[in-house]
Amino acid sequence: MNNPKLLSLNSTTSLISRFTRGFIQALIRINKQRPVTSSSPREMYIRHRRIKSAADKSMALAVRSRRNWSRAVLARFRKKRRRHVLVRRITTCAMKKRGLENKKSGHKEASHGQANELRRLVPGGEAMDLCSLLEETAHYLKCLNTQVQVMRCVADSYSTI
């Protein structure tokens, strides 16, 4: 966490603090909801899913709507609550078709296979052209790194009680 490269940029530092604050608050909420029998496998699984969702959601909230991928993650969480899974699948298929047509004008056709793979991994990647996809990937990588480092820090401080 005391990496000088990370701390030298103001935007990254505020991203870290926004994410950490949101994530810790979510952890406190999850901890309070803990039932008495908290060690059954089902409870562990539910808590694991909640913590992972809290981490992803806190990171997307820390980035707000400035990026396509964070907007896609937040939309995914909103849709999860409304449970329009079928609508999401149909929309994704339509967007994939559109994405394939647009790629014909691009170059470097040999790497289209990997570009498709990347589209699946980066949230909201299906509807983007190659240029935007590469930019979003760079930012997404940076934020994922931050997320992992903060989570590791929290887990380390937990285990040294």
Place this chain on the structure above:
Amino acid sequence: MSSRRSHSRQSSGLSRITDDQITDLIHQLQRLIPELRSRRSDKVSCSRVLQETCNYIRSLHREVDDLSDRLSALLASTDADSADAAIIRSLLMS
């Protein structure tokens, strides 16, 4: 960077994104991936960079999964009071 982005958006038919733009972005990605950071950029092909990016994103997702597992086990094992103290302590440290 933002001017480049608006330029590529203006070519709305997506037919005028230049090779240089894409190459620049791929080099930028290469700098972010720990495995490829030390190699010289002309020795690494574009498809290799994309492949390594996919692998790196997948490994980061796995790490997030493992850390959530670890955190949920830690939350289960500690009681409420000391858990809150640990949370506040990690807040102060970061």
